[in-house]
Amino acid sequence: MPKRYWLLKCEPSAYSIDDLERDGSASWEGVRNYQARNLLRDEIKPGDGVLFYASSADPTGVSGIAEVSKGGYPDPTAFKKGHAYFDPKSKKDNPTWFVVDIRFVKKLPAVVTLDQLKAEPALKNMMVVRKGSRLSVQPVTEAEWNTVLKMRGE
DNA sequence: GCCAACGTTGGC
DNA sequence: GCCAACGTTGGC
Numbered sequence: 001m002p003k004r005y006w007l008l009k010c011e012p013s014a015y016s017i018d019d020l021e022r023d024g025s026a027s028w029e030g031v032r033n034y035q036a037r038n039l040l041r042d043e044i045k046p047g048d049g050v051l052f053y054a055s056s057a058d059p060t061g062v063s064g065i066a067e068v069s070k071g072g073y074p075d076p077t078a079f080k081k082g083h084a085y086f087d088p089k090s091k092k093d094n095p096t097w098f099v100v101d102i103r104f105v106k107k108l109p110a111v112v113t114l115d116q117l118k119a120e121p122a123l124k125n126m127m128v129v130r131k132g133s134r135l136s137v138q139p140v141t142e143a144e145w146n147t148v149l150k151m152r153g154e
Numbered sequence: 155g156c157c158a159a160c161g162t163t164g165g166c
Numbered sequence: 167g168c169c170a171a172c173g174t175t176g177g178c
Binding site: 011056131136 | 176177
């Protein structure tokens with residue numbers, strides 16, 4: 001399986017690229033959307049590239065790069081009663097929700113903002129620039145990945 | 155804080 | 167299985 005690329009969304013008030021830099025790695029917990037779950041469970045593999053995207057931020061956009069360090073496994077927070085992400089319907093022998101682990105690679109010198117992404121013709125089909133695109137885990141093509149890296153603003 | 159765009163839930 | 171009501175996301 002060749003290396004693939006993903007965009008993971010998170011509000012910086014919940015978890016930012018600075019938090020990831022400090023921690024080194026993190027579990028991408030709390031995804032409670034089936035489409036995103038399927039990607040986490042079936043598609044995202046160790047070594048894949050991750051665009052770390054800050055939503056509801058100022059500015060919103062890609063703030064860093066990470067790498068998948070561990071592929072999909074059951075989301076432990078779904079089993080923790082009282083936890084914000086607890087889901088009684090998710091059973092340990094038949095889990096509903098999945099996570100991946102990611103490892104910090106680098107923080108971008110400047111956020112590649114959503115406006116910049118929208119202004120780039122090569123990214124016109126990228127999922128994140130489309131209106132109403134709420135999926136928190138999105139596939140990114142190799143061409144899109146390379147384009148975003150070129151736009152880093154160094 | 156507003157609200158459009160979605161996703162989910164639940165009555166029928 | 168339809169669809170209205172409701173909840174959430176996320177840009178602005």
